[in-house]
Amino acid sequence: MQNDLLEPKSKRNKFFQLLVVSSLIFGMFFGSGNLIFPVHLGQMAGNNWFAAAIGFAVSGSLFPLLAILAVVVTKSDGLYDLARPVGRHYAALFLVLVHLTIGPFFGTPRTAATAYEMAVKPFLPARFDRVSMLVFTALFFGVAYLLTVHQSKLLKYVGKYLNTIFLALLAVVFLVAFVNPMGGLNHMPTTTYQTTATVSGMLEGYNTVDAVALLALSVTFVHAVRGLGYKDKELSSLTARAGTLSIGLEVMIYLGLVLLGAFSLNKMKLSANGGDALSSIVGYYFGNFGAALLGLLVTLGVFTTAMGLVASFAQDFHKLFPKVSYLTWLRVTCFVSFVVANAGLDTIISWSLPVLMLLYPLSLALILVSLTVHNKPYAGVVYKMTIAFTVLPAVLDMFASAPAALQTGFVKFAVNTYHQYLPFASLGLGWVTPTLLGFVLGLVLGKMGVFVSNNDNVSQESKY
Template identity: 30%
Template sequence: MNARKQQFVVAFALFSLFFGAGNLILPPQLGFKSGPFWWLVALGFCLSAVLIPLLGILAHARLQGTMYDFGKKVSPTFSLVYCYLVYAISIGLPSPRTASVTHEMGVAPLFDTPSLLTSFVYFALVFLFVMNRSKILDIIGKLMTPAIILILFSIIGVAVFSMDGDFGGSGFTHPFSAGILEGYQTFDAIGAVVVGGVIIISINLKNKASAYHEKRKLIGRAGWLAGLGLCLIYTGLILTGALMQGEFAKDINRTALLSGISLKTLGNTANLFLSLLVSLACFTTAMGIVTGTADFVKGRFNDSQRVYMLTALFGCILGVLMGQFNVGYIIAVALPVLMLIYPITIVLIVLNVLPEKYTSKKIFRWTVITTILFSIPDFFVSLGFEEGMGSIKNWIPLSAFHMGWVVPALVVFIICNVFLKKQGD
């Protein structure tokens, strides 16, 4: 395979591994609620759901290791705990969510079957593909992604060119931060450190003789292409939701809105196309999560293929069980976890992208510790303890936007760099 063709295959694979349940159902409702401020929401959403994950892929291109390498500068123990926590979250929440969305939007409108049967068949296929992981790049990059992109552009194109362009009011007080926080729910920053490792291993299986700098260039360019595609799709879906503001009830839920938009844009064939789109988008993400988790656990047990198989089987069984809950419930359960783990993941990604002269072990350690400490108030607020955290959050910058960790982490990063530079002098 020539370099340019492989670059597009990897880019398509990255796009498809990222573009799952949340990426499909979250943007339209964001636009629907934002009205004339859809562009601000889109900017915030793309910041947390495109730019940060893209930086995660670039960090993987630089490290060319596993997720363990992301946090080992803090400490080996921290990195190990972080990895197990992220993989547990990934197979426990976003992976089962893909099965729930597939049933609610892809299967239920066409067939009168129970969700348990959908989840069982769904994760049986996931397990089959995960056990053939050497073919994952080609299966996703050449077959599934083009179909996903074609259907998405059909929905967006018809909506943008056929609607009047009249926007109603906005339901957001802070559209930009609302977009950022909703981007958390895509799990894509976490996805970057999980599926980035899958891409690295898949490339190594196909190109064992390639040099480090060749693989870094391939992953980097493919990451930028995938990021551009995601940005265009998200912006288009948010704009589509905004244009449809007068077409549906204000309290419509995420899945019903996407179904309604599909019906209005694709007509009588909407259910068939939407079922195909949802199934493909969700399936590729679940496959990436289960493969990444199995790869990591396998690496911790001397590359045992048996451990790989057992981990993949456990991830699929858990997916079947958790997939019985509806999408709204899984999103609600995920929020407190995301308010704590997402800031840590973002900081680790950024630190791994920056030049090494600015990211010594001490700087890693203190910046991450600061991030953890200042994420705790948002974590407790998301659990319902807002009254107890009110006095603390009042003096933390950006805490009103649920981003109280940003300024303290940045200040500590700068102070550590200045202090260590003076010590070096």
Template identity: 30%
Template structure:
């Protein structure tokens, strides 16, 4: 083991945690805890699987197939990574990072100082994205900057809230809306799944892998061992933080209704527990959580654009242009523009889940035909769900009820898994097709 390997693993693992832990990740664990009440341990098991383990598996899947998305997606078709990255870039610019800026202002700065004039919002967003670009502009050091500087600030804020929840609880754990451990597990399992963090793992894996390889860990065996350590650190930190926030939420079963606004739930829990000082700490945690996610996404998409243009557009310039576009979208505050990200992520997510399992089980996948069949079917079926999301948000005016009625006849479709059965069929058909294609090639030689 290299002299500084443990330190490098720790710093990169810290960064992995920070990029995954965005603003939304602060909000949903308390809600899971509120609904689960005394069954919060079972809920944490479900959350640990889909909300933590699956995203970590996505990073491992990319590492198991190569070093970046291009290596993973060549099994589908040489151009597939352009399609995936293109949708991902649009979703980042029109959704993920603008929301980070908006939440950092509304739940962060205004959480400390209260409502302020609109020009303050513009000034804050300008500073927020300028700082984001500063941390992201040097590709070779972005992970070290996040791990060394931003993550400790985020963790201190979060750990302070969690310690208070343990030593100064608001109330005993009561009965939530959920009445059994099994139900609590299933609810948390589906909640973690719906966060879409598996997509974040696929999208951002490359920057972590490249950062670690740039430190000299290029030997495959050593690199895989290091990646396991990085993922273990990220998993442990997310588990502790999610568990602490879910436990905090479970203390509010006698105070809040089940349908309470999730943002209000967290802020009011902390206010009841620790007063204004606790609210300030929580607001700082929100700002740092949003900032780390923004930095990671800007770095990732900047690297993509540099690769697409074969270096004609440098990483720094690409990251700057992306940051400027994000600032513009965020400062306008136009809700229908940000709503574009919903359908885009709906298209990306099933593909991401499928590629995660294919990447992890690569040596058991019979041929590239199986990749093609399963990924193509996941992408096709996700389009129907995306149209439904677009219709629900008002972006799509056409009546699609007839189409969705047919889609919902597929087993598990109403539960949000319309893609699952067609994907399994696509895997089997693709594997058979790939097998015949391979035999045909062999016979021609």
């Protein structure tokens, strides 16, 4: 279907199309965590803010960019196509796990819960909390559903309007804060950031989980670009350039947010978390109006993400189960997200973190092989070996992040052994060495002639 936003045949509009698609991609993955993590990082890093910001940008921006490029170079229509060389059953299982976690079981409900915590709860008496949460989340997902019923309109709503308003409000905050900074940047970093600021910043950026999110959202932005009339190489080129532009903007925003946090130490103490830090900073500059401004800013940020998540869930699940329509899957994910959101933000986070720790290594391993061997005749064996070597440390990372009640007996023994003997395991990066080992072993076996069937080759030439 031709998108009515722009006419792709007009050359003068191509740059505008690039900006709108970049805005769409940015709006879908830049949420509340991307706002608050860098601010707290700046407070913790003190005068080592720049080194910490570089580390944060590597994991918080470079990994998501690689996820976009993996989708582009493999010409994948979505997450299932990207993971299919590992095996059809694995691709289906991986798609389901990613979308359920990033979607209605965690990511999507968290958007509404965060918006409520920042934009509504501070202004209402505590006795109305449960009822107001119910009403707010119903409205939140009701509007999200209405704006994503027509898939071709997503580019207009998110890319052209909502994300533009979000960026304009954020620009106002930056302008006011940097014209009148709170002070200098000579504050002592916390212990962690005194000697390993870059590594610590990278680990903090790892918590954004944007690489996983962008894999899940890939079906939506590919569909949006195709809706503009682009195909084949033009589609790949526009998506790659738009993704690069959106990530570049994100890096600039990260630097600004880290600076805000570092400056704030002149007027306030180290906050317990990034949400408190950002709230205090906005309140300092904008007074009583600051709470409303921050609430609107956060709500816009998470709402565009929610729209991308519900649309991508419905699109990918319709592709996996074509007998069930896009609209039906859209209703399912919006309703389940509404129910889960009312469990409360703390509960959502505590039970979702272990699954995210499982999915992140598997996603990065998939990105690695997609970018390097997708068009090789031995691609299948490299995919299979890399993922096979990643699964065990990913599972152990999942158990290590699970609630304490689950870390008993053999599970506790296995996790302790894993942290003791595998490099970087205690940091949540124990998968790195096994993944690289599996990748190299797959290359060796592939070049020795141990091939997989042609059906498992990752080439997706017909997809676009």
